[in-house]
Every structure is written in structure tokens, then in C-alpha cells.
Amino acid sequence: MQKIRNIAIIAHVDHGKTSLVDRMLQAGKLFREESAELTQMLDNNDLERERGITILSKNVSIRYQDYKINIIDTPGHADFGGEVERVLNMADGCLLIVDAFEGPMPQTRFVLSKAIEMGLKPIVVINKVDKENCRPDEVQEMVFDLMFNLNATEDQLDFPTFFGSAKQGWMSTDWRKPTDDIHQLLDAIIKYIPEPPMLEGASxxxxxxxxxxxxxxxxxxxxxxxxxxxxxxxxxxxxxxxxxxxxxxxxxxxxxxxxxxxxxxxxxxxxxx
Missing domain, CATH: 2.40.30.10 (Translation factors)
Incomplete structure (x- = not known):
């Protein structure tokens, strides 16, 4: 049995993707201190840092329990369409991150449509529920409608949703009940994202x-x-x-x-x- 999970991360610019990945790396004990400074590990290209966007996809992995979780970053812009499709080919599921105030944005739609077409199982993260005027429940409905419009299968529409704040470092199935960490989300990745199939034969x-x-x-x-x-x-x-x-x-x-x-x-x- 393969204890590997390959997951692509999809999010609009500034919806908290890089902060969440930093938290996942922290949970995987990759920083010496729990309080280690979060420095946007994925956006390490100068242009990306300057503009605050992800252009090139990057791979990082964490060890959680006995599993290896490969986290595959996706570009957030429709301009990088070819890059998006190639990157999604490496994943068996996707993590969709949406701002609890803004809801799903057009660029998210493009990458998500490709992921749904390829049959990837989604997990939805509604981030920034600590912000004023946020509307997590409404945003969850919007995500469901978006996936329905993108012709998601019944299995894809039956997605688990997590609410939280990547900045504060917590995720929970109920946004009114904050937790102390993001372990619930990592447990869900292991539970819902399928393991890669073992195919014998020529390499x-x-x-x-x-x-x-x-x-x-x-x-x-x-x-x-x-x-x-x-x-x-x-x-x-x-x-x-x-x-x-x-x-x-x-x-x-x-x-x-x-x-x-x-x-x-x-x-x-x-x-x-």
C-alpha cells in the first residue's frame, strides 16, 4: 500500500495559499520552532515575491503521521494555461482555497475547471474567517454552485469543507469553533485524496x-x-x-x-x- 498523497493547491492571488502551505510545512515539523517566521516558502522567485503571485509551479513535501504528502503548487493565472495542465497531471486530488469574504474568483474557476475535468477529488478550504464581514456559509454555497456549473461529478460535489485562518494557523469543520492547529485538514487529505495507483510494467x-x-x-x-x-x-x-x-x-x-x-x-x- 502506497502511503503517498499527491495534492495540487488551487487559489486566487492573495487568498492565502502560500500562508497555508507554510503552516503545512510547520505541521510537518520542517521548521525548528513552531513559532518560526512564515516567509512564503513557495513564492521564492523574485518576480513572484514582488508581484505576490505564483507563476512557476513548485513541489514541496511533508511527512505527516506515516504518510508523505506531496504538495504541488499551481499558477494562479489563466495566462499560464499550459503550465496548469502539466502540473495537475501530477496530482490525485486538489485543495481549493477560497477567501471567506471574496468567494471564488475567475482565475480560480479556470484552474478548477481543469482539475474537475481531470477527475481530481477536491477538498475546499474557506480561509480568512477571522476577517470582518466574512461570510463563510455563503461562500461555501458559491463554491458548490461553481463546481456544479463546471459539471463536477457527484463524488466531486460531495467535497469536505474546512474553515479557518492560515495566518492564525488553524482549520476546523465549523468556522465558529476555532482549533489550535491544521491537523483536521491534514487528516482529511489522507482520508479523502486517493493514493496513487500502483501500475506494474515498463517504466x-x-x-x-x-x-x-x-x-x-x-x-x-x-x-x-x-x-x-x-x-x-x-x-x-x-x-x-x-x-x-x-x-x-x-x-x-x-x-x-x-x-x-x-x-x-x-x-x-x-x-x-
Whole structure:
């Protein structure tokens, strides 16, 4: 049984996605102190910090109980449509974050429509319930209507909802009853998001993004969809135009916390570089 959960995060600009991910990293004990300064770990590109938006998708992972949760960040703009589809291919479910005052926004709709089309199971987080004039119940209805309009299946419409404040560091199933942490949300990710299927057979990995290192050159990032990958294994790179290129795996890394760890083998369902 695979103790892995791959979850994509969908949110409009400034609805609290980066703060929530920081809290998840904190819950995964990735900061030394519980009170560690939250520094928007996902928006680490200069342009992103300057504009306060997410352009490039990034991967981080946390260990919670005995599970590994891969958190896949999605771009929040329709302009990055190709990036969105590639990124969602790595996930088995999605976390939709919505501001308790503003409700779902047009850009959220675009990414969510792609996630629903791909059959991802959603978990809804209504964030910033500590703000004045917030209307969590009304926003929950709006999210339901939006998913219904996007032709979500009955299973997708039966989504669990969590209310809370990523800034204050709590999540609960009832916004009138604040808790002390976000553990209820992490438990729900393990409960509702399906584990990646184990597919036996010839190794197959879908490359969703490229990275670069001055030591090793180009690095392919993606999810292993079938079989296992091993260091030293001979592979064929299938290009979009149908050409094929013989290659060999020189090094394998999995995502751990905010960094990467070298491994000898990566199993089906995990995300690697």
C-alpha cells in the first residue's frame, strides 16, 4: 500500500495559499520552532515575491503521521494555461482555497475547471474567517454552485469543507469553533485524496517541468506513472514531435520538505527529479 498523497493547491492571488502551505510545512515539523517566521516558502522567485503571485509551479513535501504528502503548487493565472495542465497531471486530488469574504474568483474557476475535468477529488478550504464581514456559509454555497456549473461529478460535489485562518494557523469543520492547529485538514487529505495507483510494467514518467543545475545540466521533474525508475537505468526520451532519444538516468532525487534527497530508486506514484 502506497502511503503517498499527491495534492495540487488551487487559489486566487492573495487568498492565502502560500500562508497555508507554510503552516503545512510547520505541521510537518520542517521548521525548528513552531513559532518560526512564515516567509512564503513557495513564492521564492523574485518576480513572484514582488508581484505576490505564483507563476512557476513548485513541489514541496511533508511527512505527516506515516504518510508523505506531496504538495504541488499551481499558477494562479489563466495566462499560464499550459503550465496548469502539466502540473495537475501530477496530482490525485486538489485543495481549493477560497477567501471567506471574496468567494471564488475567475482565475480560480479556470484552474478548477481543469482539475474537475481531470477527475481530481477536491477538498475546499474557506480561509480568512477571522476577517470582518466574512461570510463563510455563503461562500461555501458559491463554491458548490461553481463546481456544479463546471459539471463536477457527484463524488466531486460531495467535497469536505474546512474553515479557518492560515495566518492564525488553524482549520476546523465549523468556522465558529476555532482549533489550535491544521491537523483536521491534514487528516482529511489522507482520508479523502486517493493514493496513487500502483501500475506494474515498463517504466513511464511524465515530465511536467524542467530545472537546471550548473553541476548536472538539465533536470526533468515529474511523476512516475508506471513501474519504477532506477539510477543507471537506460531510458528513451519521447519528444512531442514523435522523435526518440536514448538516454540514461544519471541521478534521481525525491522531494523532501523544501529540498530534494538523492535516492537509488523511485516507485510508481511518487514525484521526482
Amino acid at each position: 513511464q514518467m511524465l515530465i511536467t517541468s524542467l530545472d537546471y543545475s550548473s553541476f548536472v545540466g538539465r533536470i526533468a521533474v515529474g511523476r512516475v506513472h508506471r513501474g519504477n525508475l532506477k539510477v543507471g537505468q537506460n531510458i528513451v526520451l519521447m519528444k512531442r514531435d514523435g522523435t526518440q532519444q536514448q538516454s540514461k538516468i544519471k541521478e534521481l532525487n525525491i522531494f523532501e520538505g523544501l529540498g530534494r534527497r538523492k535516492v537509488e530508486e523511485v516507485a510508481c506514484g511518487d514525484i521526482c527529479a
